Structures are given as structure tokens and as C-alpha cells.
Amino acid sequence: MKFLPRAIAAALLFCPLATLASPAAEPATERQPVALPPAIRDQFLADMRDHLSEISQIHAALADGAFDRAADIAEQRLGFAAPSSAACRMPGMALAHTAPDQHLDRMMDNSEMTKFMPKEMHMVGYRMHTAADRFAQTARKAAATSDYRSALYALSKVTQQCVACHTQFKLAKR
Numbered sequence: 001m002k003f004l005p006r007a008i009a010a011a012l013l014f015c016p017l018a019t020l021a022s023p024a025a026e027p028a029t030e031r032q033p034v035a036l037p038p039a040i041r042d043q044f045l046a047d048m049r050d051h052l053s054e055i056s057q058i059h060a061a062l063a064d065g066a067f068d069r070a071a072d073i074a075e076q077r078l079g080f081a082a083p084s085s086a087a088c089r090m091p092g093m094a095l096a097h098t099a100p101d102q103h104l105d106r107m108m109d110n111s112e113m114t115k116f117m118p119k120e121m122h123m124v125g126y127r128m129h130t131a132a133d134r135f136a137q138t139a140r141k142a143a144a145t146s147d148y149r150s151a152l153y154a155l156s157k158v159t160q161q162c163v164a165c166h167t168q169f170k171l172a173k174r
């Protein structure tokens with residue numbers, strides 16, 4: 001007689017926990033798989049590894065107080081002057097800066113990679129390169145006063161776009 005209420009209490013306690021721990025539970029957001037031909041895939045991932053290295057070099061330059069060096073790396077390797085930005089460029093960039101969404105359709109053929117990217121991925125890439133160019137401008141201004149806070153804040157806007165894309169997309173399995 002004493003056992004029964006305890007068993008019910010235990011069942012009530014563990015039921016919700018068991019539901020949470022269930023292997024059938026789906027992750028909150030599924031990343032969208034993007035299929036790329038092998039050669040483009042290899043180049044894309046090599047660019048990604050370079051990007052991580054560039055972010056690391058920018059941090060090291062800032063730590064040295066070398067704001068201009070940090071700006072150069074961002075501009076030449078991560079901004080729209082970087083060869084790896086080709087897939088994310090928009091023809092008529094001046095217009096694109098004001099309303100990129102409206103110009104996307106006729107820009108999709110500007111590089112091989114672009115053909116395979118979902119529009120939203122293109123947009124996140126566009127925002128990442130834009131943030132890198134803005135960081136470069138901010139870092140050059142910050143040099144005069146050693147304004148680390150504004151330089152680091154602008155750099156965080158770049159890495160936020162790395163995170164945004166990685167949260168939404170993955171490459172499809174080979």
C-alpha cells in the first residue's frame with residue numbers, strides 16, 4: 001500500500017525527464033545542406049580555413065597595436081577586394097550597398113560558386129565581406145587614439161556573420 005503512491009510519484013517525476021532525453025528529439029534548428037561540386041567544395045573549405053587564419057592574424061595585429069596591419073589584412077583578405085569574395089560580390093556594388101536584396105537575382109551568375117549558393121547564404125556572405133571592409137575603416141580611424149573598443153566591436157560584427165552562416169548552412173555529404 002505504501003509502495004503505490006511512491007511509484008506514481010516517481011513515474012510523474014521521471015516522465016518529463018525521459019521525454020527530454022529521448023533520442024528522437026530533433027535539434028532546435030536544422031542546418032540547410034548545400035551541395036557543391038568537388039573542386040568548388042575544396043576551394044570553399046580552403047577559403048574558410050584561410051578566413052580563420054586571417055581573423056587570428058587580425059587579433060594578433062590589434063594586440064600589437066598595429067591597427068593599420070589589422071585593417072590591411074581585413075581589406076585584402078576578407079573584404080570585397082579579396083579574391084575569395086567573388087562569389088558574394090554584387091555587380092554594381094554602389095547600388096547593392098543600399099538594397100542588396102533587390103539586386104540579387106541578376107547577380108547570381110557572377111562566379112561559379114554563386115550558382116550553388118542559396119540566396120540567404122549569398123546574403124550572409126555579402127554581409128560578412130561588408131563588415132570586414134567596415135572593420136578596416138574603423139581600425140584605421142582607431143589607430144590615432146588606440147581605440148581598441150571600437151576596433152574590437154567592428155571585428156565582432158565580422159565574426160557574427162561567420163557564426164550566422166555556420167548556424168544556418170552546412171555542406172551536403174559527398
Ligand code: HEC
Nearest residue numbers: 045048049051052121124125128161162165166169170171
Ligand atoms: C556564407 C556562409 C559562410 C560564412 C560567411 C562563413 N562560413 Fe565558414 N563555413 C561555411 C560552411 C557552409 C562550412 C561547412 C560547414 C559544414 O559542412 O559543417 C564552413 C566551414 C568552415 C570551416 C571548416 C573548414 C574545413 O576545412 O572543414 C572553418 C574553419 C570556417 N568555416 C571558418 C569561417 C570563418 C572564420 C568565417 C568568418 C570570417 C566564416 N567561416 C564565414 C559557411 C560560411
